[in-house]
Amino acid sequence: MSQQRILELRRILDRLSYEYYVLDKPSVSDQEYDRYYQELESLEQQFPEYADPNSITQRVGGVVLDAFTKVEHSRAMLSLDDVFNLEELQDFDRKVREVEPNARYVAELKIDGLAMSLIYRNGTFVQAVTRGNGIVGEDVTHNVRTIQSIPMHIPYTEEVEVRGEVYMPNASFEMLNKQREEKGEELFANPRNAAAGSIRQLDSKIAASRKLDAFWYYFVNSSEFGIQSQEEALEKMEEMHLRVNPLRRICANMDEVWAFIQEIGEQRPHLPYAIDGMVIKVDSFAAQAHLGNTIRAPKWAIAYKFPAEEVVTKLLDIVLT
């Protein structure tokens, strides 16, 4: 029965795609993957009545909008206050401990991309909305659907909203600028601009060609899943087959945070994506609620920013290499 086979192939390919793009551990060869993919493509062409926008064959894009729809966020997408040195981190820690003396932190790399909200209903991906001004964003579902590591199905039927950062891996960024240089087009200054420019495309075929990726870090309705801390939320999102950055550290105090920042500062030039700092969050959700938010940013999180690489050293690198 062809519909049966179509649904079975979609499940197989979703699983294989998860292994490849999220776990980075494929269990079959590329040839075997391609055989399943081609069988699904030809069955979908023979039986268009079984078309599904969430089918893996739709990741290549092909939707061209004439405008973006504005969407109001279910809950405001907060920003982060910035600090630039250890002393300011210790000020933040002191203020936290006035309210939560035993707070522990989760330190997460600050991905330099654009913030995004994903909504799943009945286990299926339904919408992606940019942060916009934090209250209202743009519906970019057609472009986010092309990001291979984002699951189109999750094993939960309740409504799930998660937030994270869509970014352009350094390899994609270098390749894109090389192509643009060959075509005499203006280059993107950095991966963040390139990612933002790609997500704002009306033609999802262009977005698909930009090979974007994403890490997820915030589970909006986590309390409905009985989750009590940031680390638990990250583990739950991993369980949902969402791609979560494994490079993170639970820290008992700000000294451990500072040690992790130094370690990552060393690794930064060798990471496959751009980071502009570290996001430090109080782990316990009860403590987060106790600390609260300002209108713009949480009082339970802070962004430590790495010193901007001196333009001079960058220019010297170019001149001297």
Ligand SMILES: NC(=O)c1c(N)nc(OC2CCCC2)nc1O[C@@H]1CCC[C@@H]1O
């Ligand atoms: N860029 C990041 O890697 C990142 C992160 N790892 N974690 C958060 O946590 C949110 C949750 C509540 C307030 C900030 N935000 C991040 O980026 C923010 C989103 C909006 C502005 C920054 O890009």
